[in-house]
Amino acid sequence: MSSELSFSRVKDFPLLMWILLFGSFITRGSFFMVWPFLAVILYDKFALSATEVGLILSTAAVVAVFVSFIGSTLSDKLGRQTVMYATGVLYIVSFSLLAEADTVTMFAIVITLCSIATALWRPLASALIGDIIDDSKTRELAMQSMYFIVNVGCAVGPIAGVWLGLTGQQSSFYITTVAFAFLLGLLVWGFSHHKRSQHNTESQITSSAELENNEPVKESIGMKQTLTILAKDRLLQCLILANVICLFIYGQMDSSLIQYLTRENVPKLLELVSSLIFTNAMVIITCQFLLLRIMAKVELVHRIQIGLVLLMCSQAFMAFNAPSFFWGWIGAVVVLSLAEAILFPTMNVHIDRIAPDNLRGAYFGASAFYDFGFAFAPLGGGIILDLFGGFWLFVACSAMCVLVMGLYYVLEKLPRPDFTEPRKSEAHS
Numbered sequence: 001m002s003s004e005l006s007f008s009r010v011k012d013f014p015l016l017m018w019i020l021l022f023g024s025f026i027t028r029g030s031f032f033m034v035w036p037f038l039a040v041i042l043y044d045k046f047a048l049s050a051t052e053v054g055l056i057l058s059t060a061a062v063v064a065v066f067v068s069f070i071g072s073t074l075s076d077k078l079g080r081q082t083v084m085y086a087t088g089v090l091y092i093v094s095f096s097l098l099a100e101a102d103t104v105t106m107f108a109i110v111i112t113l114c115s116i117a118t119a120l121w122r123p124l125a126s127a128l129i130g131d132i133i134d135d136s137k138t139r140e141l142a143m144q145s146m147y148f149i150v151n152v153g154c155a156v157g158p159i160a161g162v163w164l165g166l167t168g169q170q171s172s173f174y175i176t177t178v179a180f181a182f183l184l185g186l187l188v189w190g191f192s193h194h195k196r197s198q199h200n201t202e203s204q205i206t207s208s209a210e211l212e213n214n215e216p217v218k219e220s221i222g223m224k225q226t227l228t229i230l231a232k233d234r235l236l237q238c239l240i241l242a243n244v245i246c247l248f249i250y251g252q253m254d255s256s257l258i259q260y261l262t263r264e265n266v267p268k269l270l271e272l273v274s275s276l277i278f279t280n281a282m283v284i285i286t287c288q289f290l291l292l293r294i295m296a297k298v299e300l301v302h303r304i305q306i307g308l309v310l311l312m313c314s315q316a317f318m319a320f321n322a323p324s325f326f327w328g329w330i331g332a333v334v335v336l337s338l339a340e341a342i343l344f345p346t347m348n349v350h351i352d353r354i355a356p357d358n359l360r361g362a363y364f365g366a367s368a369f370y371d372f373g374f375a376f377a378p379l380g381g382g383i384i385l386d387l388f389g390g391f392w393l394f395v396a397c398s399a400m401c402v403l404v405m406g407l408y409y410v411l412e413k414l415p416r417p418d419f420t421e422p423r424k425s426e427a428h429s
Helices: 007-012 015-031 035-046 050-078 080-100 104-132 136-164 170-213 223-232 234-251 256-263 269-294 300-320 326-354 357-388 390-411 421-428
Strands: none
Touching: 007 136, 015 104, 015 136, 015 170, 035 050, 035 104, 050 080, 050 104, 050 357, 080 104, 080 170, 104 136, 104 326, 104 357, 136 269, 136 326, 223 357, 234 300, 234 326, 234 357, 234 390, 256 269, 256 357, 256 390, 269 326, 300 326, 300 390, 326 357, 357 390
């Protein structure tokens, strides 16, 4: 960033970017009014065990990862706008059904649909940012801003839900439905405005490129060729593996840490858990852009390595913290949150930098595989917790951070495919 990437660059954000930011705030805020309490709703309605609830949520997450990859890849061919509209409609329909579901089977199906819509939207929004903002520094600020506003929504949503008396009520899903319908309307207007404002510029660029190269600026390729490229991109595959492990480590905070504290009969457990969630959100909101400014001149991969060192320290902190030491857990989560503020938005920037323009959707779709880390965190963490206890769970996570650092160290040395190859083979056929 430095002086070159200053916050004055927000004036370069197009209208569509502001719509995405506002939409992310209202949709994530309304989403977090009730989604975190879904397990409570399922228990109250059907007395499902933790394993049964976990199975429903994990299955939905795994299905969503695969559908997200396919949908994001298709958006390169069908157009970002078309797939985003379809995802928006799925969002509205699925969350409306979730507000009315009254059987376990119905909940399982609709939760899967909701997870698919959520998993599809994230990479599509990230790919769209890459489409509408050409300057790489402005694009990085836009992606950082998107992550920031999502966290603000996550922090404000539950508080607003409590204040409005809506927290944990199934009918609250209608609020998410209304919020997304409003966002979809704004997007229709925003896309129309963006097309009008960009039409002349795009025509000039396309004409110039066709005169010089006798081919369009961006040329979509088929699904088979896209998969061939992804299969050959060793850098991308190593990046996915590293970030799956990274999210598996981070995912322990949402699952195994709570189970560990519960088993240890920690005093004032609910107060502690609420304080940890609040601390996590506040650290990210207050420190994300400060850290971004401090690390402006640090290379992207080195920035990630710093985040991984902090993540490793947070896991070691948790391993050695006495279960009853309230402020020790707060301190560990502060370190964890600083790591998150560096790592998570940087992951999107990293994908944006390695993705070819005509495969941006496919690459952001492939990044959805990171979510396997979150999906399997409760199961893997639970097994380690049952067999070896909380100390060894966090020691293992700390060791995994070292593994991820090693993967990032070799990342840039790995071979990448020739991105013009599919076009060449098409020309000879």
